[in-house]
Amino acid sequence: MTNWQALIREQIEKERAAATQLLQEWVREPSVQGEERSIQEKIAQRLHAMGMEVDLWVMGGEELLKHPYFVSPRSEFSGSPNVVGVWKGTGGGRSIILNGHVDVVPAGDPAQWSHDPFSGEIEEGKLYGxxxxxxKGGNLSSLLAIQVLQALGIRLKGDVIFQSVVEEESGGAGTLAAILRGYKADAxxxxxPTNMKIFPKQQGSMWFRLTVKGRSAHGGTRYEGVSAIEKSxxxxxAISKLEKERNDRIVDPLYAKLPxxxxxxxxxxxxxxxxxxxADLVKLEGRMGVAPGEKMExxxxxxxxxxxxxxxxxxWFAEHPVELEWFGARWVPGDVGEDHPLMEILQDQFLKVTGERAVVEASPWGTDGGLLTTLADTPAIIVGPGTTAVAHYPNESVxxxxxxxxxxxxxxxxMEWCGYETK
Amino acid sequence: MTNWQALIREQIEKERAAATQLLQEWVREPSVQGEERSIQEKIAQRLHAMGMEVDLWVMGGEELLKHPYFVSPRSEFSGSPNVVGVWKGTGGGRSIILNGHVDVVPAGDPAQWSHDPFSGEIEEGKLYGxxxxxxKGGNLSSLLAIQVLQALGIRLKGDVIFQSVVEEESGGAGTLAAILRGYKADAxxxxxPTNMKIFPKQQGSMWFRLTVKGRSAHGGTRYEGVSAIEKSxxxxxAISKLEKERNDRIVDPLYAKLPxxxxxxxxxxxxxxxxxxxADLVKLEGRMGVAPGEKMExxxxxxxxxxxxxxxxxxWFAEHPVELEWFGARWVPGDVGEDHPLMEILQDQFLKVTGERAVVEASPWGTDGGLLTTLADTPAIIVGPGTTAVAHYPNESVxxxxxxxxxxxxxxxxMEWCGYETK
Known part of the structure; x- marks a missing residue:
């Protein structure tokens, strides 16, 4: 019997230098919101060269823009195409989507970076940017997995759908558009960046705005007014009390470690x-976490x-109710049963590769996985290299x-999920 | 014995139409900060025509700008001259300053006004603007008092110093400049606008800014951070507790009616x-009231x-103390003893004119009187027409x-304070 693991590892070693260089190229593309075209076209070319059916398109249209889960500060995406490449299976296997976003948050103040934010420099085994x-590190893991299987002449039975999406950082419009375009899979x-922990469940979230009213008066006779700051x-x-009530209900052991x-x-x-x-008016803006199994409504x-x-x-509040508005970003929660067959496969491979048992947790933040799980009937599991501790901060690295x-x-x-044939 | 009160009232009736028109002219001058030159020059001409020694000057200079009580968002006042007119007494009497400011706060949204904010329109006995x-209503009362005495041929023994100052709304730099120029008096x-209540004491006030620190984190793991909003x-x-402690100490009966x-x-x-x-930072800005007899320090x-x-x-606060900054406006508190001879005279005249006893209270806001009392050894009493309820608001009227x-x-x-001679 072939030791596929050894062959895969060997093949990865062979491709390591080129793959590292590719990741550097990706990081050097400043693909902030609206500026994703360049990297997406390069990815599309690469997928094409790998023999995949490639779909590069600019999302839009009524169905997307009016979708209840559509969230974006913009409605025009010409600088931000989505890319999907399908590696067709030979048939009879389970399909899988490998989803990742190429949009990045802005670099912020370059003075706070020890390396140029878009340098892709490598230092002590870490790639910065x-x-x-x-x-992008995780996206490379996905791409390289396909590349290595291809190099080893392995044909999967199920389809592998590689998705390089935009707009994740603004609430998932890119993945939503891919779903509306018809892409779905068995998982x-x-x-x-989960630090290679496996997250079958992800917290969703929604932004809200509260408007608290008071009544103005001169500060010297402030008792003639009602301070919206005090009312706030x-x-x-009240929000803190609600948070406590909501969290007291959560008994899922996956959440045991989270305060x-x-x-x-x-x-x-x-x-x-x-x-x-x-003060006669105070506005508060916040983010409400939504439990994996919970309906946003x-x-x-x-x-x-x-x-x-x-x-x-x-x-006062009876006469001047606090106004509540749901605005801006929204991430649908996701919940894949821990007994899902892909969970078992993933944990087995993790053990094989690392010699250690995988840590299974629930994620404290939303991902596009919620959309896939909820809307596309495609159970999504989150696991990847890197840590959120450095994401969105200066000196991000992987x-x-x-x-x-x-x-x-x-x-x-x-191989395990899709099934495989060898030449 | 001449019934001066009847003669004065009669003379005011004679001058009423012209005086009303003058007040309209004043209100039609939009003398917001920096735009006081036009009205001040007109006032100077009028004082000159009344035979007063007139002093119109643009304040400035090191002594003013570096004075510990100097507060203004600007240091250049060419559009905002001060005006003082002195009606010299015949000698041997007590002098008095009649102080009033011509600067007005901005009109705000004209749509909220039923009349044009600078129309001076009159409706049901009220002049709007x-x-x-x-x-400006109070300033007219002062000017008219002098005019009427002059028309009746009365010569006062003490000097009457009519001051039309700028910058009251920003903390009193106009009156401070007049003091530094040497103007002082016995009262x-x-x-x-006290609604004709008599205020021998005035609350002072100072603006402050607090910077409350937190530590940032992602909202999904907010327990990893420290919310500056919660710390605020x-x-x-704490500020509310301090306010209570400070107010519990105040036993002055003049304050009995104020919550x-x-x-x-x-x-x-x-x-x-x-x-x-x-949130890693919250700024709070406020106004601290200072008791009449209290040192600001x-x-x-x-x-x-x-x-x-x-x-x-x-x-947390030991490691991240709240930063305190005193900035912007500041009004020195004022405190004239209730047994001050001018208090008695004022109350007597009030009773004569209105048939009612004057209400004596402590003012809940600062005026330029604090500067006069504290710096110029000129005990200042606040009393005038109009109400603060409409000051600074749309549809201000008197x-x-x-x-x-x-x-x-x-x-x-x-007449009572300065003493008088008749021709």
Missing amino acids: RGSTDM ALIPE MQVVT IPIPINLGVIEGGKWPSSV AAKREMEEALAALAHDDP ELDEVFRCAEIFALTL | RGSTDM ALIPE MQVVT IPIPINLGVIEGGKWPSSV AAKREMEEALAALAHDDP ELDEVFRCAEIFALTL
């Missing part, structure tokens, strides 16, 4: 215009009820060894 | 940049101590009857 860990892997404190307390599995974060506060006037309702309950103790370990695990997983 | 109540009247709530509570004699108002809050990030120290005390209960009643009270008060 915006997007290295989130998530999906998304190599977001009651609102903050607050589904936090409600109040991230922005702004109100009042003049130091010696009583149910979470919204709980927020509405918590705000309405303020009126019970304070007649450990190259981990990228190649992930490629090895993915190659073996594809 | 920005500055009508704060405080002062300032017809700010502790700061708001919070010297409030600390938090007027502005701003912090955080992203709904799904933990002592009030500042109490604020510093209250903020320092946060560290006792929460080590009741014309009250303006003329005030002129009558002032004319009689000048």
Whole structure:
């Protein structure tokens, strides 16, 4: 019997230098929102060269823009095509989507970086740059897994659908567009930076805006007014109480290690215009975590009820209810049963490759996996190289060894999941 | 014996139409900060025509700009001359300053006004417009008092110093400049809109800015950060406790009717940049009331101590102390004894003119009187037509009857205070 693992590892070693260079090229593409065309065209060419059926398209149209899960600050995507490459299986196997995003968040202040944010420089085994860990490193693991299988002459029975999407950082419009274009599979892997932990469940999230009202007055007679800043404190307390109630309900052992599995974060506060006037309006903006199995509408309702309950103790809120608005980003939660066959396969390959048992957890943030699981009937599991601790921050980097370990695990997983034939 | 009161009232009636027109002209001058030259030159001409020694000057210079009580967002005042007119007494009497500001706050959104903000339109006995109540109406009362005495051939023994100052709305640099130019007197009247209540004491105030620190983190793992918004709530509570302590100490019966004699108002809050990030910084801006007899430095120290005390209960504040900054506007408190002879004279004239006893209170806001009392050894009493309820708001207006009643009270008060001779 062929020792596929040894052959795959050997093949990865052979391709390591070229693959590292490819990752550097990807990181050197500053594919921030609206600027993804260049990298996407290069990826499309590569997929084509690998014999895949390639689909590069600019998303848009009513169905997408009016979809209830469509979230984006823009509606025009000509600088941001989506790319999908399908490696057709020989038939009779399970299909899989390997999904990853190429959009990166802005580099921020370059002065805070020790390397140029788009240099792709390598130092002590780490490749530096915006997007290295989130998530071009993971994308490389996926691509390399396919490349290695091809190089070894392995034909998978199920289709492998490699998706290089845009707009993940703004709420998933790229993956949504791919779903609406008809792409689905029997399962999906998304190599977001989990530090190679396996996340069958992901927290969803939604942004909200609260408008708290007061009544203006001169600061010298502030008792003639009602301070929206003071009223906001009651609102903050109510939100904190709601957060506690929601989290007390969560008994899933996957969440056991997290102090607050589904936090409600109040991230922005702004109100009042003049130091010696009583503030008559305060706006609070935040992010509400949604539990993996929870309906977003149910979470919204709980927020509405918590705000309405303020009126019970304070007649001010009865007359001046806090306004609630859901705006901006939204990530659908995802929930794949821990007994899903792909979970078992993944954990087995992880053990084979690393000699250690995989850590299975629930993710504290949303990914495009929620959309795949919920809308495309494609159970999505998140596992990939890199850590979120450095994502979105200066000096983002990814450990190259981990990228190649992930490629090895993915190659073996594809064989087990899709089934295979050899020449 | 001549019934001066009847003659004064009669003379005011004669001059009423012309005086009303003059107030309209003043209100039609949009003398917002930096735009006071036009009205000041007209006032200077008028004072000159009344035989007064007129002093129109543009303030400036090191002594002013470096003075510890100098507060202004600007240091260049060429568009904003100060005007003083002195009606010399015949000698042997007490002098008095009649101080009033011509600067007005901006009109704000004209759509919220039922009349044009600078129309000076009259409806049901009220004259409408920005500055009508704060405080061109009061300035007219002062000017008319002098005019009427002159028309009746009365010569006062003490000097009457009519001051038309700028920059009151920004903290009193105009009056400070007049003081530094050498103007002082045995007492002062300032017809700010007190609704004809007599304020021998005025609350001072100072603006402050607090910077509350947190530590950023992703909202999905918000427990890894420290929310500056949550920390701000502790700061708001501490400020509220300090306000209570400071007000519990105030036993002055003049403050008996005020729920919070010297409030600390938090007027502005701003912090955080992203709904799904933990806010790492919140800024709070506010106004601290200072008691009439209190030193501003002592009030500042109490604020510093209250903020320092946060560290006792929460080590976060020990490592990340709240930053305190005193910025922007500042009004020195004022305190004239209720037994001051001008108080008695004023109350007597009020009773004569209105048939009612004057209401004596402490003002909940600062005026330029604090500077006169503290720096120029000129005890200043605040009493004038109009109400602060409409000052700084759309549809500001002043009741014309009250303006003329005030002129009558002032004319009689000048005679009693300065002493008089008749031709």
